[in-house]
Amino acid sequence: MKIVILNGSPRKNGSTATLLKEMAKILRSKGDAEICYIDLADYELKNCIGCMSCYHKGICCLDDKVEEINTQIAQSNGLIIGSPTYSSSMSGTLKIFVDRGHFVLEQALKGKYTFALNTYEIAGGGSVISALKTLFLYSGGIPAGEYSCKLPFNTSPFDRSGARGKLAVKTDKFYRKIKSEKPKALTNRLIHHIALHIIMKPQVLKRPTQYKAVIDRWKKIAVIK
Numbered sequence: 001m002k003i004v005i006l007n008g009s010p011r012k013n014g015s016t017a018t019l020l021k022e023m024a025k026i027l028r029s030k031g032d033a034e035i036c037y038i039d040l041a042d043y044e045l046k047n048c049i050g051c052m053s054c055y056h057k058g059i060c061c062l063d064d065k066v067e068e069i070n071t072q073i074a075q076s077n078g079l080i081i082g083s084p085t086y087s088s089s090m091s092g093t094l095k096i097f098v099d100r101g102h103f104v105l106e107q108a109l110k111g112k113y114t115f116a117l118n119t120y121e122i123a124g125g126g127s128v129i130s131a132l133k134t135l136f137l138y139s140g141g142i143p144a145g146e147y148s149c150k151l152p153f154n155t156s157p158f159d160r161s162g163a164r165g166k167l168a169v170k171t172d173k174f175y176r177k178i179k180s181e182k183p184k185a186l187t188n189r190l191i192h193h194i195a196l197h198i199i200m201k202p203q204v205l206k207r208p209t210q211y212k213a214v215i216d217r218w219k220k221i222a223v224i225k
């Protein structure tokens with residue numbers, strides 16, 4: 001099994017990274033999990049310019065290495081995304097990638113198990129978890145865990161008693177869900193069905209030229225015939 005871990009913090013050795021690296025260590029210890037750990041900060045991604053060419057051509061027109069990350073995700077069985085809380089939202093570093101990750105319309109996470117991780121100092125961590133879970137669900141993913149950690153800036157999450165054990169339990173559950181191919185919960189299936197078939201599909205099919213690559217992708221993954 002292959003699992004991609006994305007660190008959405010601009011700080012490569014901050015609290016979010018500490019938790020993500022611990023998850024990577026636990027998953028590697030299982031013996032059958034290949035871990036691809038990515039610091040988004042290494043990529044210096046450009047902002048989406050809203051040209052919509054990806055919906056027509058299937059790839060981004062901007063000249064950077066975003067498609068390298070997208071390919072890693074496409075080849076994976078599981079995706080863990082971690083972000084600090086910035087102004088009650090996800091970090092800008094992560095949002096730039098999310099806008100360029102072909103997630104929602106392209107159903108990039110179809111059948112992939114997902115985990116949302118967040119750190120925060122005072123308040124707003126819940127909004128980040130909620131935004132990530134919505135992204136996962138609308139993109140066809142299978143929500144398989146979440147962890148939000150409140151801690152003072154620039155401290156180790158593992159200074160808090162119980163944090164290491166709690167993360168280990170959640171990581172183990174995530175691994176077991178992938179391993180056993182646990183099906184998506186009924187409510188999540190319903191939400192995804194409404195988002196894809198009732199909200200997105202009619203709009204996309206109305207504009208087949210503009211959304212050519214999206215329609216090709218939907219045919220490939222049997223969303224439409």
Ligand SMILES: Cc1cc2nc3c(=O)[nH]c(=O)nc-3n(C[C@H](O)[C@H](O)[C@H](O)COP(=O)(O)O)c2cc1C
Pocket residue numbers: 009010011013014015016017084085086087088089119120121122123124125151152153154
């Ligand atoms: C620009 C900025 C905005 C932040 N906004 C919030 C916030 O809205 N709520 C909060 O609880 N913490 C906020 N924080 C604190 C970070 O979310 C927190 O310290 C986090 O653990 C840092 O993660 P890192 O070490 O992985 O970078 C903010 C930090 C920065 C630098």
